Amino acid sequence: MRRIVLSLSSIVAVAVTFLTAAPSAFAMRIAPTSGDGPSVTASRVAHHAGLASWEISLMVVAGVLLAVTLLTVAIQRSRRSVPTPGVA
Numbered sequence: 001m002r003r004i005v006l007s008l009s010s011i012v013a014v015a016v017t018f019l020t021a022a023p024s025a026f027a028m029r030i031a032p033t034s035g036d037g038p039s040v041t042a043s044r045v046a047h048h049a050g051l052a053s054w055e056i057s058l059m060v061v062a063g064v065l066l067a068v069t070l071l072t073v074a075i076q077r078s079r080r081s082v083p084t085p086g087v088a
Helices: 002-021 053-078
Strands: none
Touching: 002 053
């Protein structure tokens, strides 16, 4: 069981590494228009209903870490030895 917990925690660590290494914004470079005038850039904000993907990922990672922690504690408690009554 310990191997399973270690494997799950390793997978979670790898997933967190990949999620944090992803760029926070996907930007595009737009070539300037042909002409003599200065190029005009405008910022555009996209509003989405609901949660962003990084927020969902954060909640999933937190849930997995909580589950692994609770599973580890349950395993440790189940392995405690129960004292046997002594022979009189």
